[in-house]
Amino acid sequence: MGRDLFRDTSIRYFGYGREIGGLLRSHIPGNIYRGLHTATAGYVMCDTAHKTILMMRNDGRLWKVIAATGDALIWQGLASLVIPGLAINRIVFYTFRALNNTSHKGTKMQQTITTAVGMLSIPIIVTPIDRTVDFFMGITYRALFGT
Numbered sequence: 001m002g003r004d005l006f007r008d009t010s011i012r013y014f015g016y017g018r019e020i021g022g023l024l025r026s027h028i029p030g031n032i033y034r035g036l037h038t039a040t041a042g043y044v045m046c047d048t049a050h051k052t053i054l055m056m057r058n059d060g061r062l063w064k065v066i067a068a069t070g071d072a073l074i075w076q077g078l079a080s081l082v083i084p085g086l087a088i089n090r091i092v093f094y095t096f097r098a099l100n101n102t103s104h105k106g107t108k109m110q111q112t113i114t115t116a117v118g119m120l121s122i123p124i125i126v127t128p129i130d131r132t133v134d135f136f137m138g139i140t141y142r143a144l145f146g147t
Contacts, residue, residue: 006047007130014043015080016122019088023118026111044080048072067145074141079133087125092118 005011021028021036048069055068095117096110104110141147 006043006050011043012126012130013122014039015076016040016084016126017043018081019084019122020119022085023088023092023115027115040080044073044076047076064147067147071137071141071145071147075133075137078136079130083129083133084122084125087129088118088121091121 003009017036017039021033024036025033051072052065052069055065059065092114096114099105099110099113102110104113
C-alpha cells in the first residue's frame with residue numbers, strides 16, 4: 001500500500017488539534033480552542049470517509065465497507081484521541097511535578113515550561129503511537145475482520 005494521505009503526511013497533525021488546544025487553553029481565546037477540537041473531529045471524519053470510499057471502490061461488499069469504516073474509527077479513536085491524550089497528560093503532569101522542585105514552582109514560568117514541553121512532545125510521540133496502534137489493530141481487529 002502506498003503513502004496514506006491522512007496518516008503518513010503532515011495532515012496527521014490535525015489529529016492532535018484537541019491536544020494542542022488543551023495545552024494552550026489558558027493562552028488562547030475560546031473560539032480558537034473550540035476550533036482546534038473541531039479540526040480534530042473533522043480530520044477523524046475525513047480519514048474515516050476516505051477509508052470507507054476506498055473500500056467501496058476496491059471491493060464494494062457491504063461487510064468489507066463496514067469493517068473498513070470500523071477499522072478507521074477505532075484506529076483514529078486510539079491514535080488521535082485516547083492514547084495521545086493520556087501520553088501528553090502524563091508528560092505535562094510529570095514536567096509540572098519536576099518543576100515543583102525548582103525555583104519556578106508556582107510561577108507563570110512553570111506553566112509556560114510545562115506547556116512548551118507538552119507541545120514539543122507531540123512530534124516525538126506521533127509515530128510511536130501510530131505504529132503501536134497499527135500493531136494492536138493487526139493482532140486484533142484486522143486479524144478478525146481481514147481489513
